[in-house]
Amino acid sequence: MNNTRFATALHILTLLAHKPEEWLSSDYIAGSICINPVMVRKELAVLNEAGLVISRKGKEGGSRLNRPGGEISLTDIYLAVKNSEVLGKKNRNTNPLCPVGRQINTRLDDLYTDTDRLITTYLERRTLSDFAGQFR
Amino acid sequence: MNNTRFATALHILTLLAHKPEEWLSSDYIAGSICINPVMVRKELAVLNEAGLVISRKGKEGGSRLNRPGGEISLTDIYLAVKNSEVLGKKNRNTNPLCPVGRQINTRLDDLYTDTDRLITTYLERRTLSDFAGQFR
DNA sequence: AATAATTGTAATAATATTTGTTACAATTAA
DNA sequence: TTAATTGTAACAAATATTATTACAATTATT
Numbered sequence: 469m470n471n472t473r474f475a476t477a478l479h480i481l482t483l484l485a486h487k488p489e490e491w492l493s494s495d496y497i498a499g500s501i502c503i504n505p506v507m508v509r510k511e512l513a514v515l516n517e518a519g520l521v522i523s524r525k526g527k528e529g530g531s532r533l534n535r536p537g538g539e540i541s542l543t544d545i546y547l548a549v550k551n552s553e554v555l556g557k558k559n560r561n562t563n564p565l566c567p568v569g570r571q572i573n574t575r576l577d578d579l580y581t582d583t584d585r586l587i588t589t590y591l592e593r594r595t596l597s598d599f600a601g602q603f604r
Numbered sequence: 605m606n607n608t609r610f611a612t613a614l615h616i617l618t619l620l621a622h623k624p625e626e627w628l629s630s631d632y633i634a635g636s637i638c639i640n641p642v643m644v645r646k647e648l649a650v651l652n653e654a655g656l657v658i659s660r661k662g663k664e665g666g667s668r669l670n671r672p673g674g675e676i677s678l679t680d681i682y683l684a685v686k687n688s689e690v691l692g693k694k695n696r697n698t699n700p701l702c703p704v705g706r707q708i709n710t711r712l713d714d715l716y717t718d719t720d721r722l723i724t725t726y727l728e729r730r731t732l733s734d735f736a737g738q739f740r
Numbered sequence: 741a742a743t744a745a746t747t748g749t750a751a752t753a754a755t756a757t758t759t760g761t762t763a764c765a766a767t768t769a770a
Numbered sequence: 771t772t773a774a775t776t777g778t779a780a781c782a783a784a785t786a787t788t789a790t791t792a793c794a795a796t797t798a799t800t
Contacts, residue, residue, distance in 0.1 A: 469692035470606040470757075471787060475712055476695060482704050493746065500702040501695050509747065526797025527745040542715075546691070551786095554690050554723060555682070556605035559612060559637050564792050566636040567740045568618050575738050576611055579678075586722050587690060602711050604703045606786075608760060629775065640760055645776065662768025663774040687757095 473549040475503060476511050478599065481545060483520060485537040485600035511549075518548035536586030537600055542591035553580040554587055609685040612637060614735065617681060620657060621673040621736035622727050627666030645686070654684035673736055678727035689716040690723055 470586050494512065498505040505546060512531050516519045520540055523531040533540070558576050563569035611701050615637050619628060630648065631643050634641040651657045656676055659667040669676070699705035 469690065470688045472695050473694045473787095474691045475693065475708075478712070479695065479698070479704065479708055482708070486704070487763040491746095495746085500699045500705040502697040502699050502705070504697060506749090506790070507788070509749085513748070523747065524797085525745095525747040525795070527743095528798055529796080531747090552606045555606065555610045557608045557611065559608050559615065559639060561638040562615070563636045563638055568622070569636040569638070569646070570617065571739055572611075572615055575735065576614070579735075583723055583726065584725055587719055590719065590722055599711065599715075603707055609758090627775095631775085642761070642778090643759070647776085649777070657799040659776065660768080661766070661774095661776040663772090665767080667776090707769055 469550065469552060469554075471551075472486075473511065473551075474546060475546050476503065476507070477515060477549050478596075480508065480511060480515065481520065481533070481537075481540065481596050482603065484531065484533045485596050486603070488533055488537070491524065491528065491532055493530045496530075514548055515545075518544065520544060520548065533596075537597035538595050540596040542594045542596070542599065543588045545596070546588065546591050554583045555580050569576070575604045605612045605686065605688060605690075607687075609647065609687075612639065612643070613681050613685050614678070614732075616644065616647060616651065616667075617669070617673075617676065617732050618736045618739065619654065620667065620669045622739070624669055624673070627664065627668055628682065629666045633667075647653060650732050651681075652682055656680060656684065669732075674731050674739060676732040677683065677724035678732070678735065679724045681732070682724065682727050690719045691716050 480497055483497055483500060494505040494508040498508045501508070512521060512523055516523055516531075520534055521531050522534045523529070557577075558573050558580075562572055613669055616633055619633055619636060630641040630644040634644045637644070648659055652667075656670055657667050658670045659665070683721060691712075694709050694716075698708055
């Protein structure tokens with residue numbers, strides 16, 4: 469995760485959580501994060517896909533939460549945006565003739581699975597409402 | 605961590621742990637990982653800096669562990685190579701006129717610190733010896 | 741029906757990060 | 771003196787991330 473996707477997604481969802489009845493536009497959201505509205509829409513597409521938000525087109529269009537913030541965990545968000553494991557990537561072509569090279573990716577898999585689970589287990593206990601409730 | 609640095613560092617150290625008395629060359633190590641020897645030397649420079657290995661130049665030169673593998677935790681390795689937080693980066697210029705934009709990076713700091721600590725606490729219990737002992 | 745505001749998304753560009761490579765001075769053992 | 775090695779700078783190539791432009795499709799309002 470050497471990117472801003474989790475921060476962006478959580479920012480978006482925090483804004484939506486503060487106004488659960490309203491359809492917020494990508495332009496408005498972008499103005500709070502200070503990024504391009506298209507970036508917001510791209511991330512919203514992912515959150516839609518994950519079932520966390522719904523969007524509607526047209527005038528008076530926008531996005532809002534698809535279920536109460538108390539029923540969205542930070543794990544839901546993390547999994548929606550995650551694109552690498554916590555400890556990073558593995559080297560692809562390690563040497564099969566070396567005992568270490570031959571087995572290391574299997575061992576790393578175990579370790580990476582453990583550390584990833586650590587994070588999701590922790591984030592599972594925290595809801596969007598908890599997070600959004602900290603503001604103002 | 606969207607890179608291979610942890611995997612590379614752990615691979616290097618596992619090889620060294622298997623032959624604590626020998627001075628392994630970057631060429632030999634590179635051959636096991638199947639990457640360029642210069643990449644190995646660059647990572648070794650970091651591990652030297654962290655006090656985990658020592659290297660010596662010249663013919664018969666190479667690197668070896670600077671202390672027993674049982675006294676090197678995976679946290680030591682992780683901290684040596686880490687260059688981003690587990691949940692990624694924060695957006696830089698969030699809008700100070702918005703309550704969420706104004707405070708989000710502070711809140712994310714708390715969250716990022718928690719998740720990072722989760723990882724380091726877990727890896728602290730695991731030693732290089734444990735890991736290297738899994739091979740062959 | 742016309743207009744205005746909005747999403748969705750493709751295409752492209754610009755930046756940043758990561759990985760790989762070449763070259764060579766400095767060091768050291770034999 | 772020679773051969774093997776580290777350390778590191780400089781550069782190149784490959785990937786990943788972020789930003790931007792453009793516009794069709796959709797929908798509320800007038």
